[in-house]
Amino acid sequence: KAGVTQTPRYLIKTRGQQVTLSCSPISGHRSVSWYQQTPGQGLQFLFEYFSETQRNKGNFPGRFSGRQFSNSRSEMNVSTLELGDSALYLCASSLVPTSGRRTGELFFGEGSRLTVL
Amino acid sequence: DAKTTQPTSMDCAEGRAANLPCNHSTISGNEYVYWYRQIHSQGPQYIIHGLKNNETNEMASLIITEDRKSSTLILPHATLRDTAVYYCIVRPSNNAGNMLTFGGGTRLMVKP
Numbered sequence: 001k002a003g004v005t006q007t008p009r010y011l012i013k014t015r016g017q018q019v020t021l022s023c024s025p026i027s028g029h030r031s032v033s034w035y036q037q038t039p040g041q042g043l044q045f046l047f048e049y050f051s052e053t054q055r056n057k058g059n060f061p062g063r064f065s066g067r068q069f070s071n072s073r074s075e076m077n078v079s080t081l082e083l084g085d086s087a088l089y090l091c092a093s094s095l096v097p098t099s100g101r102r103t104g105e106l107f108f109g110e111g112s113r114l115t116v117l
Numbered sequence: 118d119a120k121t122t123q124p125t126s127m128d129c130a131e132g133r134a135a136n137l138p139c140n141h142s143t144i145s146g147n148e149y150v151y152w153y154r155q156i157h158s159q160g161p162q163y164i165i166h167g168l169k170n171n172e173t174n175e176m177a178s179l180i181i182t183e184d185r186k187s188s189t190l191i192l193p194h195a196t197l198r199d200t201a202v203y204y205c206i207v208r209p210s211n212n213a214g215n216m217l218t219f220g221g222g223t224r225l226m227v228k229p
Contacts, residue, residue, distance in 0.1 A: 004160070031214070031215055033214075033215040033216070035219075042219055042220070042221060042222075043161070043217075043219035044219075045216045045217065048214050048215050048216060050214070055214050056214050056215075056216045058216065090161070092160070092161075092215065094215055105151075105163035105166070106161075106163060106215055106217070107163070108159075108160030108161045108162070109160050110158075110159055110160050111160055
């Protein structure tokens with residue numbers, strides 16, 4: 001079956017602009033998480049959605065937001081872009097959120113590489 | 118959250134076993150150990166996870182010490198395609214869902 005699909009794969013924006021990234025999870029997966037990867041900070045958790053509700057949020061400013069639709073597809077938005085927002089943004093999906101004894105693997109997409117000039 | 122410590126980099130000869138260590142001395146009794154890897158320009162890929170027993174799948178084996186303070190990921194016959202950054206992660210014990218905390222990982226270089 002198809003993997004996690006992220007669009008666009010590459011994009012260039014300038015400071016002050018806003019950007020929207022899209023993620024289509026694996027069919028049947030209802031949990032979607034977003035991560036930011038930079039050379040300096042590594043992989044950092046942004047937020048997680050399940051059943052259109054944000055379940056967890058990482059330590060990022062309010063300029064970073066997201067949402068999930070009824071078909072489990074998710075979007076994240078970054079407003080008022082800064083140079084430091086240049087990064088690889090990764091989306092991951094799972095059947096349901098990992099919780100307690102219910103463990104599971106995350107399936108990551110190939111990411112959207114954002115460059116802010 | 119339990120933190121993990123991994124060597125920054127390791128080399129391995131093609132065809133030999135790659136043994137990647139991870140220290141997680143502050144792990145709690147109900148926290149699982151996960152391993153992911155990230156091949157250049159791709160998203161992380163799940164490898165294996167375990168609680169206290171050793172685990173094996175088609176990709177690797179996971180050996181967890183009896184006191185659970187450390188673990189070793191074993192790739193039995195490393196190939197050039199196994200060159201990647203390997204992350205050892207301890208899943209939070211609270212209801213943190215899929216919020217994984219990635220450290221710096223180990224950059225494994227498999228050489229011919």
